[in-house]
Amino acid sequence: MPNDHIPAPMEGSSSFAARESLHVKQLEAQTSALRSSVICAFNQLLDLKDLNTGVHSTRLAEWGMRVGRELGLEEAELQNLEVAALLHDIGKVGIPDSILRKPERLDPEEYALMKKHSEYGWAVLRMLPGFERAALDILHHHESFDGKGYPAGLTGAEIPVVSRIVCVIDAFDAMVSSRPYRKGLPYQEAVRRLNEASGTQFDPVVSFAESEMSPVFAAAGTSVSSAL
Numbered sequence: 001m002p003n004d005h006i007p008a009p010m011e012g013s014s015s016f017a018a019r020e021s022l023h024v025k026q027l028e029a030q031t032s033a034l035r036s037s038v039i040c041a042f043n044q045l046l047d048l049k050d051l052n053t054g055v056h057s058t059r060l061a062e063w064g065m066r067v068g069r070e071l072g073l074e075e076a077e078l079q080n081l082e083v084a085a086l087l088h089d090i091g092k093v094g095i096p097d098s099i100l101r102k103p104e105r106l107d108p109e110e111y112a113l114m115k116k117h118s119e120y121g122w123a124v125l126r127m128l129p130g131f132e133r134a135a136l137d138i139l140h141h142h143e144s145f146d147g148k149g150y151p152a153g154l155t156g157a158e159i160p161v162v163s164r165i166v167c168v169i170d171a172f173d174a175m176v177s178s179r180p181y182r183k184g185l186p187y188q189e190a191v192r193r194l195n196e197a198s199g200t201q202f203d204p205v206v207s208f209a210e211s212e213m214s215p216v217f218a219a220a221g222t223s224v225s226s227a228l
């Protein structure tokens with residue numbers, strides 16, 4: 001029986017295996033570096049659009065990882081959470097500045113356009129290999145636990161857990177952060193509002209400890225007192 005299609009035994013096959021393993025490790029490192037670069041580049045884009053949003057995203061990623069670990073999320077899901085927290089508002093690059101920066105309340109038409117940002121973010125991120133799951137988590141980061149959110153009106157566990165986490169910490173961070181046109185809420189008031197909306201707007205399982213606040217702000221290069 002001809003066996004010319006069977007590869008000849010390699011001389012020193014253990015060193016061949018070692019070289020293969022090294023090659024796989026190098027490819028994994030390259031993929032990981034590329035992934036990090038893409039995240040950083042998109043985050044820079046957010047900074048260019050609105051610096052405050054960029055810092056907000058960095059803080060959210062730090063906070064999200066702490067909440068995710070507390071909830072026992074697996075490593076792959078934590079990686080998606082980090083991306084979703086950092087880039088949840090990437091779709092805002094497609095929203096006109098006249099709406100993004102409007103200090104007054106948005107009219108219904110403007111609000112409808114603003115709500116498109118989660119779909120815009122999904123549409124961009126889903127095209128990148130390895131970011132498909134995070135794109136879906138971003139798509140649903142404005143769903144409400146009681147089904148009154150957007151874009152799909154999902155309820156409870158229908159909403160991806162990463163989206164539920166981003167939703168809570170995003171709302172909290174927005175409440176305590178000061179804007180040019182309004183001062184952030186005191187921490188305790190923000191916590192009270194979160195608790196009030198727990199089970200309606202927010203997943204009651206997602207919470208975080210007050211002790212996390214300072215380390216989170218410090219890790220994002222800000223301090224509680226400068227941000228509030």
Ligand SMILES: [Fe+2]
Nearest residue numbers: 088089141142
């Ligand atoms: Fe958003």
